Amino acid sequence: MGPERFEGPVKRSVTIAGHETSISLEPMFWEALERTAKELNVPVNALVARIDALRIEASSPPNLTSALRLWLFDRAANG
Template structure:
């Protein structure tokens, strides 16, 4: 258990703003924690990081959904940090 977050918790829906438009993303608390940490390490707000991930996602040949793209981006970041 990491603080108040357990590894096995259903997704939590939160609102984010991308390019002036509000949308919601459902992520497990572990991924929300990882996203906040990544944003802090990069010195940007969570919304800005999600917007950047969204631009990369849309450029893909077969773009995943936004929540999936966030999870994949975080997993890729964790994997390359090894």
């Protein structure tokens, strides 16, 4: 990974259960989220909502941004 991959977070709006919220993720995480949504044939908003639902079920839920990063990392690590 070259130094050009070390980019700061980019804020984007997503809609979860009819409510718009802002999420700040580094570009590589946005790319991974978009790629995964495409692989699963769902819109990015739907994938974020799915991850959010899992997050809420956790005994000590992290914030949504952390949950997205953790979910993407786990998916990459465990296929």
